[in-house]
Amino acid sequence: MKHTPTAPMSTGLAALEAQLAQDLDFLELPAKSWVPERFHDGAPVRDVVVIGAGMCGLAATAKLVLTGITNVVAYDVAPAGLEGPWVTFARMQTLRSPKTLHGPSLGLPQLTFRAWFTAQWGVEAWRALDKIPRGQWMDYLVWYRKVLALPVRNSVRMTGLAPVGDLIAIDIEGAETGRVLARHLVLATGRSGLGGFALPDFLKGIDRAYWAHSADEIDFDALKGKRVAVIGAGASSMDNAATALEAGAGSVDMLIRRKEMPRINKLTGIGSQGVVLGMHHVPDAWKWKFFDYTASTQTPPPRSSTLRVSRHPNARFFLDCGIVAVREDTGSLLVETTQGPMRYDFLIAATGFSNDFNSRSEFAAIAPHIRTWSDGRYTPDMGLLRAGMSDAPDLGPAFEFRERVPGSCPMLAHIHCFNDAAMLTHGKVSGDIPAVSAGADRLVRGIAASLFAEDVETHFANLIAYDTPELLGDEWVDSTPLLQKEAAL
Ligand SMILES: Cc1cc2nc3c(=O)[nH]c(=O)nc-3n(C[C@H](O)[C@H](O)[C@H](O)COP(=O)(O)OP(=O)(O)OC[C@H]3O[C@@H](n4cnc5c(N)ncnc54)[C@H](O)[C@@H]3O)c2cc1C
Incomplete structure (x- = not known):
């Protein structure tokens, strides 16, 4: 803008x-x-x-x-x-x-x-x-x-x-x-x-030429015309999918394990100074409860990022699509999913950090x-x-x-x-x-x-050593001699 x-x-x-x-x-x-x-x-x-x-x-x-x-x-x-x-x-x-x-x-x-x-x-x-x-x-x-x-x-x-x-x-x-x-x-x-990156086991041993983590440097121009899969339903998965589509990817499939897209940003929704200042002080069981719940409900991707993907006719969303195994096969990736086998040229794992x-x-x-x-x-x-x-x-x-x-x-x-x-x-x-x-x-x-x-100890020593007078001694007169004089009368 x-x-x-x-x-x-x-x-x-x-x-x-x-x-x-x-x-x-x-x-x-x-x-x-x-x-x-x-x-x-x-x-x-x-x-x-x-x-x-x-x-x-x-x-x-x-x-x-x-x-x-x-x-x-x-x-x-x-x-x-x-x-x-x-x-x-x-x-x-x-x-x-x-x-x-x-x-x-x-x-x-x-x-x-x-x-x-x-x-x-x-x-x-x-x-x-x-x-x-x-x-x-x-x-x-x-x-x-x-x-x-x-x-x-x-x-x-x-x-x-x-x-x-x-x-x-x-x-x-x-x-x-x-x-x-x-x-x-x-x-x-x-x-x-x-x-570092949280990476699913099914990517272990797969040649890096075929996949990247969403936080990797990715040559999106090289994805022109290619079949791309993005794993995940978070903000980064949408942003990476959109970038691939905008760079001319042939198709982008969003492979999402959940049956439904997370739609409500729970913790942001209840944001307040109470949460900011108070969360640290509640008993551990409460902390666990809050973060376990938000981990299970998950944070949705922003609406604008999701629309940035779905506006492309060559973008597809597959929900309830868990990945069972991935292997290299004749110059591409064969991805076994709970919805059947799928073939891609490149895969982006938007799987977060650990x-x-x-x-x-x-x-x-x-x-x-x-x-x-x-x-x-x-x-x-x-x-x-x-x-x-x-x-x-x-x-x-x-x-x-x-x-x-x-x-x-x-x-x-x-x-x-x-x-x-x-x-x-x-x-x-x-x-x-x-x-x-x-x-x-x-x-x-x-x-x-x-x-x-x-x-x-140093601060205490500084206290003892500090000797700059605030009063110079000329601000008052000691009246004790006067008292003694009066007593003598
Ligand atoms: C893609 C993305 C989008 C986000 N968008 C938002 C948003 O819209 N709103 C929001 O509130 N939050 C957002 N966040 C979350 C959060 O605000 C950011 O992650 C933010 O960058 C966190 O700041 P940070 O200083 O903790 O980490 P970073 O900004 O990542 O800074 C960490 C720094 O540590 C340096 N570093 C790491 N290891 C070493 C080392 N060994 N030696 C020297 N330097 C090292 C790195 O080079 C890096 O510069 C987003 C996060 C991501 C990843």
Whole structure:
């Protein structure tokens, strides 16, 4: 969607940025830096390292800096402006979310998408805007990072972790290479960041020339004229199917296991500050009940994405169509389904992501020690054990991991899981747009409390050492001699 600027772009943004600067000044933000400097064998130690500079990583970094925890850096393996899914593997035309969401604005009106948009294109364009084009959301995140001057380093991958005393050594590679020491580590690594793609067993061993995951880079032009199948009924399955159709695929079949399309977006429907702030505090059985129910009812694909597929005469929807087996057969794929055999040239698995920490080499040092819900938090009276929930990490109040065996990996207490995998413990505050500011607030309160408690001796010593007088001694006269004089009379 194109927007006609109502004012020259730079003037609008410049005014907004000036207003934001004033608001921050009025609120005395960023707060003064307060964490004592630390060194280890002469090497500087970061207070917090954030891995991932997508939306969650940016919100976390911004909140840390605004809270006066300034010795912070965020690394992202993606080049600047390509973090997260928005302009890489996301294939929807617009966000699903309503345009009015506050997102990562951390309670600052001038940091909202709306402020950024109207500063450049005006109120009329805002009114006319339906949903946010995904590229524009990325542009907004790029501006957010720039206007807050966030300490982000791109093209740097975290490759490993190790404990060094009470610190965490983080191995990095890319534009910067080496080992960084940190007191706390925030994993804002996104949907696939704690595991990877969730892939059905029937794709194991099938040549990658015949299939892709929906979050893979896919050469859609190569699908021109081809018979394509898409597995799944979620947003990504529709977006990938539509992209294939628009690129000239010969046919696209949606293979959907469910008997009916999910049609109601349950959890979004009951969204409120109660859910945002309260979910973390209800008993585990309730958390399980909420997320088990929404996992079973599933989130429907957006209507616009579904219409984007169904408007093509060569798109077909097969419901109640489970896949039994897939094999390569004379240059194509023979797919055995519950509705009979089907033949395709290419298959796209829109099957989502998993929390299998063991599948990511950078987590090798912590993966075996991470306590999950199946390690005791889940009990059979909560309902059926559901994969994807039972393997969710059992997190503490600041999103910190817990050890499966106490004492086996103490650094976990300082590693914060600020991504989608936190949902079962914390509610939806570390993945989607609506409540990411509330999540960042909860995370940073926890880290601040931990940093203060760990340094409590230093803070107390500072208290003792502090000797700047507020009173200079010339503000009053001691009347005791007068009293003594009167008594002597
Ligand atoms: C296709 C798609 C569409 C979505 N649409 C919406 C929507 O409309 N509304 C909504 O509310 N939510 C939506 N979401 C959900 C959510 O908002 C996004 O997933 C969002 O990107 C989450 O932000 P994040 O920071 O957690 O993860 P990401 O944006 O994925 O950022 C994670 C970052 O971590 C980096 N990273 C990972 N591992 C490493 C490593 N080892 N070293 C260095 N860097 C690393 C990655 O490069 C990435 O940039 C969508 C998700 C997807 C996948």
